[in-house]
Amino acid sequence: MPPPPPPLPSFSLILLLFLLSSTTISQSQDTDPESDCTDKWIHIRHLPPQFNVDLLKNCSEYPLFDNFCPYLSNHGLGQKTHNSSHSWYRTDPFMLELIFHRRMLEYPCLTSDPNQANAIYLPYYGGIDSLKYLYGPEVNSSILHGLDLYQYLVHQDSPNIWNKNFGHDHFLVMARPAWDLIQPLSADPPIFGTSFLELPEFYNVTVLTFEARAYPWQERAIPYPTSFHPPNLAFFESWVNRLRRTRRPSLMLFAGGGGISANPNVRRSIRLECENSTSMSVNGTRYTKLCDFVDCSNGVCEHDPLRVMKPMLQATFCLQPPGDTPTRRSTFDGILAGCIPVFFEDLSSKKQYQWHLPEEKYEEFSVFIPKEEVVFKGLRVLDVLMSIPRAEVRRMREKVLEMMPRVMYRKHESSLGLRSKKDAFDIAIEGTLQRIKSRLEEIA
Structure with a gap:
């Protein structure tokens, strides 16, 4: 019999550790003199907790989906499969938004100046936010998914950041297949899914999903996380x-x-x-x-x-x-x-x-x-x-x-030797930067 998994840390502890590490890493990585960051600068746009970490508080409230509280630990990698394991975790793929956010915080070419950035990352846990529309109390309001985020970006928080390129330089990750996010705005009665990818407000944003449509306008598919996350x-x-x-x-x-x-x-x-x-x-x-x-x-x-x-x-x-x-x-x-x-x-x-x-x-x-x-x-x-x-x-x-x-998605804070091999995150960032660069050149 394998040993039992370690006890699950409380949500408050998970949240505290995430916020502490977020602050420390983003400050230390803001200017890295060792990195060649030409055409690679990324600005992480500040979002209130209601758009990310606060969404994790409801981790047990969607029984038709799953209780995802056990999979929040280790910044979304989940609990180790065994106490002695170094690379294997009980990873839920729907936690990709947390995994990606944590890796973004140690990206070597972060900048606090959005005007210097070649791309702007939105740390919005859109897939987790979609649960209240897919399985929760707002199932009949799923055409609203994302509109509160848009209102914040355009009207409440430095609208010049958005208006500079009208979202063409923004990207985010949504841990759902695109099919779950394309409910027609005119659907009556609503069908399963939300309308996030149908909202004209987000047409210009690059959205990284598990699975894209055959002819995607804004989404690009990136690999599902597996359970293998080696640290070195x-x-x-x-x-x-x-x-x-x-x-x-x-x-x-x-x-x-x-x-x-x-x-x-x-x-x-x-x-x-x-x-x-x-x-x-x-x-x-x-x-x-x-x-x-x-x-x-x-x-x-x-x-x-x-x-x-x-x-x-x-x-x-x-x-x-x-x-x-x-x-x-x-x-x-x-x-x-x-x-x-x-x-x-x-x-x-x-x-x-x-x-x-x-x-x-x-x-x-x-x-x-x-x-x-x-x-x-x-x-x-x-x-x-x-x-x-x-x-x-x-x-x-x-x-x-x-x-x-x-x-594969290697573990955050992995060794320098392993970082020499481009993983799924590295390639997703490279592709996103190139895609945004091409778009900006087109609209120039």
């Missing part, structure tokens, strides 16, 4: 070396829910294949299982990394079929396990994380099988994967390991 290069390299040594007795793995409906869909086809598969030798490799299945229905895998990481470590390919939305956190869990991803539609992959997983690289580290071929034309996923030569599988896995730093 030694722990990261130790994990990579373990992945290289790991024997993988399963050809493919599907970790997820769904697929039990009688209606044709790709998850149902995958489950039927798994149930009917037997062990055999493929390209000279003897597999104990051709297909392994981990049932993650009802969210049982969300905060238990061992439940999914152990089977992912034993699998060569990890299947990533779309579900309620096209993308999955499991994609990034699998990459961090050295498991080659298998995608079934472009909106799950190539059309999403173009900053972190460039479209031209996908064939080097992943497999694509059109879901229509599987569901309606009888193409077997096993047949496709078994036809891939062993040498190609080895090359793809090595490419997965090479891409791994780009999709």
Whole structure:
């Protein structure tokens, strides 16, 4: 039996530690003489607590969503999986706003002068704020989501900061798929979701989300947080070396829910294949299982990394079929396990994380099988994967390991050695700065 998790610190203690560290770090990083900050200056716009830390006080008030109080600790990384763990946490991906805010506070090119900044970060916990509209008492007022923030930015707090570029230089993070934020303003009665991304007031703002629409105007997709947040290069390299040594007795793995409906869909086809598969030798490799299945229905895998990481470590390919939305956190869990991803539609992959997983690289580290071929034309996923030569599988896995730093969020205050590897946060900031620069050049 693993040891019990450490006791959860009180909310007041979490809030106090967050505010103290925020003040200290932002002051110490305001001018860093060692950094080349040309075209990289970011100003963190001051927001009252009602737009961020005060929202955490309601962490247990949305039972239809979840009680997210246990996942606030360690600045949104959650509790450690074990007392002795250095890199593994029970991370809830919806805490990305806290994780990102904490990392922003140690960004080396912060400036207190908004006129010097190349971009302006809004530390607004918009995904958490959306809960009162999605699951709480304001469910019938979801077209108002974000309007109080706009009123503050434009009318209460230094309106010249906004009016200088009318929001084109502002960005924020929202830990929801874009689909949860695009309820039409005219919807009557309201449907599930809020209208944040439909508000003309925020059309110019760059919004970083888990999942973007096919043709996004303002949002860009960045990776879901996983449970792996190494604090230094030694722990990261130790994990990579373990992945290289790991024997993988399963050809493919599907970790997820769904697929039990009688209606044709790709998850149902995958489950039927798994149930009917037997062990055999493929390209000279003897597999104990051709297909392994981990049932993650009802969210049982969300905060238990061992439940999914152990089977992912034993699998060569990890299947990533779309579900309620096209993308999955499991994609990034699998990459961090050295498991080659298998995608079934472009909106799950190539059309999403173009900053972190460039479209031209996908064939080097992943497999694509059109879901229509599987569901309606009888193409077997096993047949496709078994036809891939062993040498190609080895090359793809090595490419997965090479891409791994780009999709992980390292721990805040990590060592200098690990900071030399760009992680998901670093790449998101680079992409945002370039996007804002291009926009400002267009409107100039």
